[in-house]
Amino acid sequence: MSLDCLFNPESIALVGAAHSEEKLGGVILKNLLKFRGRVYPVNPNYTELMGLKTYPSAKDISESIDLTIIIRPASEVPEILKELQDKTKCVIIASSGFAEIGQKKLQDEVKKIGKEIGVRILGPNCMGLYNPYQRLDTFFLPYERLRRPKKGNASVVSQSGAILSCLLAALRKANTGISKAIGYGNAIDIDESDIYEYLCEDKDTQVVISYIESVGDGRKFIEKAKMVSEKKPFIILKAGKGLSGEKAAFSHTGRLAGKYEIFHSIIKQFGIKEAMDFDELIDAAKALSYQRPSKGSRVCIITNGGGSGVLSADECMRYGLDVAKLPDDKAERLGHLFPYFYGINNPIDLTAQVRDEDYITALNELKDDYDGFIIIALPNVMGITKRLPEMIKNAITDMNKPVVFHIPVNGVAKRLISHLEKMKIPVYPSPERAVRGLKALLMF
Amino acid sequence: MSLDCLFNPESIALVGAAHSEEKLGGVILKNLLKFRGRVYPVNPNYTELMGLKTYPSAKDISESIDLTIIIRPASEVPEILKELQDKTKCVIIASSGFAEIGQKKLQDEVKKIGKEIGVRILGPNCMGLYNPYQRLDTFFLPYERLRRPKKGNASVVSQSGAILSCLLAALRKANTGISKAIGYGNAIDIDESDIYEYLCEDKDTQVVISYIESVGDGRKFIEKAKMVSEKKPFIILKAGKGLSGEKAAFSHTGRLAGKYEIFHSIIKQFGIKEAMDFDELIDAAKALSYQRPSKGSRVCIITNGGGSGVLSADECMRYGLDVAKLPDDKAERLGHLFPYFYGINNPIDLTAQVRDEDYITALNELKDDYDGFIIIALPNVMGITKRLPEMIKNAITDMNKPVVFHIPVNGVAKRLISHLEKMKIPVYPSPERAVRGLKALLMF
Numbered sequence: 001m002s003l004d005c006l007f008n009p010e011s012i013a014l015v016g017a018a019h020s021e022e023k024l025g026g027v028i029l030k031n032l033l034k035f036r037g038r039v040y041p042v043n044p045n046y047t048e049l050m051g052l053k054t055y056p057s058a059k060d061i062s063e064s065i066d067l068t069i070i071i072r073p074a075s076e077v078p079e080i081l082k083e084l085q086d087k088t089k090c091v092i093i094a095s096s097g098f099a100e101i102g103q104k105k106l107q108d109e110v111k112k113i114g115k116e117i118g119v120r121i122l123g124p125n126c127m128g129l130y131n132p133y134q135r136l137d138t139f140f141l142p143y144e145r146l147r148r149p150k151k152g153n154a155s156v157v158s159q160s161g162a163i164l165s166c167l168l169a170a171l172r173k174a175n176t177g178i179s180k181a182i183g184y185g186n187a188i189d190i191d192e193s194d195i196y197e198y199l200c201e202d203k204d205t206q207v208v209i210s211y212i213e214s215v216g217d218g219r220k221f222i223e224k225a226k227m228v229s230e231k232k233p234f235i236i237l238k239a240g241k242g243l244s245g246e247k248a249a250f251s252h253t254g255r256l257a258g259k260y261e262i263f264h265s266i267i268k269q270f271g272i273k274e275a276m277d278f279d280e281l282i283d284a285a286k287a288l289s290y291q292r293p294s295k296g297s298r299v300c301i302i303t304n305g306g307g308s309g310v311l312s313a314d315e316c317m318r319y320g321l322d323v324a325k326l327p328d329d330k331a332e333r334l335g336h337l338f339p340y341f342y343g344i345n346n347p348i349d350l351t352a353q354v355r356d357e358d359y360i361t362a363l364n365e366l367k368d369d370y371d372g373f374i375i376i377a378l379p380n381v382m383g384i385t386k387r388l389p390e391m392i393k394n395a396i397t398d399m400n401k402p403v404v405f406h407i408p409v410n411g412v413a414k415r416l417i418s419h420l421e422k423m424k425i426p427v428y429p430s431p432e433r434a435v436r437g438l439k440a441l442l443m444f
Numbered sequence: 445m446s447l448d449c450l451f452n453p454e455s456i457a458l459v460g461a462a463h464s465e466e467k468l469g470g471v472i473l474k475n476l477l478k479f480r481g482r483v484y485p486v487n488p489n490y491t492e493l494m495g496l497k498t499y500p501s502a503k504d505i506s507e508s509i510d511l512t513i514i515i516r517p518a519s520e521v522p523e524i525l526k527e528l529q530d531k532t533k534c535v536i537i538a539s540s541g542f543a544e545i546g547q548k549k550l551q552d553e554v555k556k557i558g559k560e561i562g563v564r565i566l567g568p569n570c571m572g573l574y575n576p577y578q579r580l581d582t583f584f585l586p587y588e589r590l591r592r593p594k595k596g597n598a599s600v601v602s603q604s605g606a607i608l609s610c611l612l613a614a615l616r617k618a619n620t621g622i623s624k625a626i627g628y629g630n631a632i633d634i635d636e637s638d639i640y641e642y643l644c645e646d647k648d649t650q651v652v653i654s655y656i657e658s659v660g661d662g663r664k665f666i667e668k669a670k671m672v673s674e675k676k677p678f679i680i681l682k683a684g685k686g687l688s689g690e691k692a693a694f695s696h697t698g699r700l701a702g703k704y705e706i707f708h709s710i711i712k713q714f715g716i717k718e719a720m721d722f723d724e725l726i727d728a729a730k731a732l733s734y735q736r737p738s739k740g741s742r743v744c745i746i747t748n749g750g751g752s753g754v755l756s757a758d759e760c761m762r763y764g765l766d767v768a769k770l771p772d773d774k775a776e777r778l779g780h781l782f783p784y785f786y787g788i789n790n791p792i793d794l795t796a797q798v799r800d801e802d803y804i805t806a807l808n809e810l811k812d813d814y815d816g817f818i819i820i821a822l823p824n825v826m827g828i829t830k831r832l833p834e835m836i837k838n839a840i841t842d843m844n845k846p847v848v849f850h851i852p853v854n855g856v857a858k859r860l861i862s863h864l865e866k867m868k869i870p871v872y873p874s875p876e877r878a879v880r881g882l883k884a885l886l887m888f
Contacts, residue, residue: 162749
């Protein structure tokens with residue numbers, strides 16, 4: 001059964017809807033008010049909530065419901081679920097209080113009922129779904145506490161709701177838009193693999209990032225992760241890498257994390273990419289959301305700060321990117337085009353005397369000689385102006401090679417950064433993070 | 445000779461002062477207008493610049509000058525220097541155009557003249573000095589292009605002016621104040637070692653960070669670096685770690701970078717700490733500027749987001765920090781004090797049901813059992829309120845152990861972060877960066 005009822009429902013029931021945002025059921029209802037489809041609050045104590053007709057039970061809703069969200073105490077969930085038979089296709093159990101706190105039996109019961117009545121279940125103990133294309137937001141977090149990223153092409157799959165909220169906050173800050181964001185929690189039915197399979201075919205999703213603590217069905221996971229990574233950029237962040245981490249992951253979701261070394265070597269073998277920490281995942285997601293990946297490992301660094309060029313060259317080396325020497329003929333030509341005191345090496349050092357045009361000159365000369373470019377523009381010198389973004393954009397159109405920027409965030413930088421990012425050129429706050437962004441775009 | 449004439453001058457001459465900020469000599473003059481001491485612009489074409497009496501030559505200034513800044517073309521520097529004999533104690537040669545672009549002979553000449561006339565020289569090709577305690581700012585960068593950090597206790601020593609400006613931008617953003625910031629460039633006289641020696645005794649400096657590309661006198665460097673690191677927290681970021689990086693560092697400053705592996709193993713042997721990238725240096729500087737380092741490696745993580753706890757536990761393991769099991773008696777007590785569904789492990793998982801008080805309960809129970817604490821507060825749940833910073837501050841007063849926070853930057857977070865940091869509790873935007881901050885505070 002397709003997961004369209006989950007990702008693109010036309011009608012939603014909320015069991016546990018409440019009248020105010022002091023209750024989670026009120027927060028979810030408020031977030032659902034923006035949904036493009038039909039919303040049915042369920043609460044036996046009200047006939048109306050936030051302006052919507054409210055039903056004593058899901059059974060009382062006249063139409064068949066695509067998606068039902070349950071936000072009631074764990075102990076009530078089995079009975080609620082039974083009442084949903086023949087009424088709904090898919091259920092999000094947002095409530096916690098299951099295997100993650102030792103209530104394995106209750107969780108198994110819910111799982112069994114779900115199978116018997118033939119509904120797909122997301123959760124329990126999960127954050128649910130954010131799909132800005134449908135203005136669909138089932139999170140129990142008020143907007144003021146978690147501002148959502150705008151609409152975009154990156155999908156985020158997270159076992160942990162806490163990490164999902166952190167990823168969304170960081171992506172918003174990184175100017176990276178979202179296609180789908182989903183927190184699947186204890187995964188008694190729909191798991192990471194089912195979600196990968198769906199996103200693989202989802203036309204609004206061009207890059208998938210996934211935070212994982214544990215995997216239920218290893219073989220299925222590898223199959224689906226491989227499937228999606230062959231079709232779209234796909235990056236995993238695995239938590240629980242060490243002994244203490246492993247213990248923590250176990251207690252947190254009630255699934256065993258497994259030996260990290262084994263996980264790591266298997267996914268590597270299948271060509272599935274892995275980020276080593278939170279920031280690396282965000283930096284990669286941003287790059288892959290902005291630009292298309294490309295083949296090769298030859299990197300050219302063009303900088304107006306010598307030291308920043310050196311730090312990025314160091315980081316390239318750490319990742320196996322090749323900061324290859326300039327071709328002799330090009331070095332000679334650039335020597336004629338540039339003032340004698342510019343550094344005609346790789347990194348190319350345009351010094352504090354830089355002018356906007358110098359970046360363009362270097363790009364034009366070298367565009368056929370490298371697979372990707374890191375441009376460092378320290379904007380504290382007069383020669384860097386607001387014209388730079390447009391000039392860069394014109395120079396790299398038709399080049400079809402990844403170009404990333406490092407600009408430190410200070411003073412005049414904000415406008416430059418926002419202008420570049422509007423034109424889908426990602427900007428990073430440190431030389432090393434720019435390298436990590438470019439690395440995600442290069443296949444080698 | 446003490447470097448007080450450089451770091452704490454009472455009188456400054458600026459050779460190459462200009463009338464507008466379109467010229468570097470105008471930018472420096474404008475920045476010098478705030479200086480607490482006396483400023484003498486030197487320019488034969490003006491009798492007044494920016495409201496200050498201007499002198500045709502430094503010789504015409506009636507008093508003896510502590511510090512003279514030269515911002516004239518490289519070729520003029522030898523003659524200017526000769527005129528400063530018996531007139532000044534110390535000279536900053538901000539001008540570029542020396543060994544860094546192959547003009548080794550010119551640089552040697554300047555060095556020789558400096559020795560003959562008995563002045564100390566900073567530079568050439570250097571950024572100069574920022575000492576907010578004296579409102580002293582010799583940078584040729586306008587404030588709008590590089591907003592300076594506020595007054596504080598961290599000193600920054602950088603060979604590269606570009607990196608110095610990036611470090612200052614990042615420290616400002618990290619809410620970390622500066623005691624002295626100095627860019628020493630080609631280092632024909634005053635080098636990193638002299639500066640370390642000075643900062644070692646400087647009462648306003650409590651932590652020193654240093655960006656290095658190459659070292660002139662290795663033995664002196666080790667001696668002085670060891671001296672300062674035995675007295676104050678001291679961290680180095682070494683650029684030019686790899687083949688491509690090494691080449692870049694060579695061309696950028698005209699000094700040979702040397703084999704990084706040898707450098708690395710020597711400084712490790714002498715107990716000198718090293719950051720592996722730009723962000724790690726900033727994260728460490730912030731922690732060490734806010735709190736005093738402490739002994740031990742046992743870390744307790746208290747979180748309201750399971751996944752964030754796991755990621756930080758992973759990062760602790762990567763750095764050899766011990767996320768040690770809770771003592772049995774304490775675990776039992778916390779089990780009674782907390783709701784049954786809280787995770788009583790390390791990390792302690794206070795779940796989305798967290799209240800501010802829970803952090804205090806955990807800290808009070810465990811303050812004698814661990815050497816440092818990471819507190820993760822995902823502020824998107826209702827239970828985290830603006831009372832938290834004050835409560836934490838009260839709980840950790842007299843504890844004398846490092847405490848760092850991770851709070852993702854989003855929505856309500858900004859006020860929480862700024863409140864915590866006013867109370868000298870450093871906050872980091874990712875779980876891993878919080879660990880790197882704490883690591884800098886723990887000696888093990």
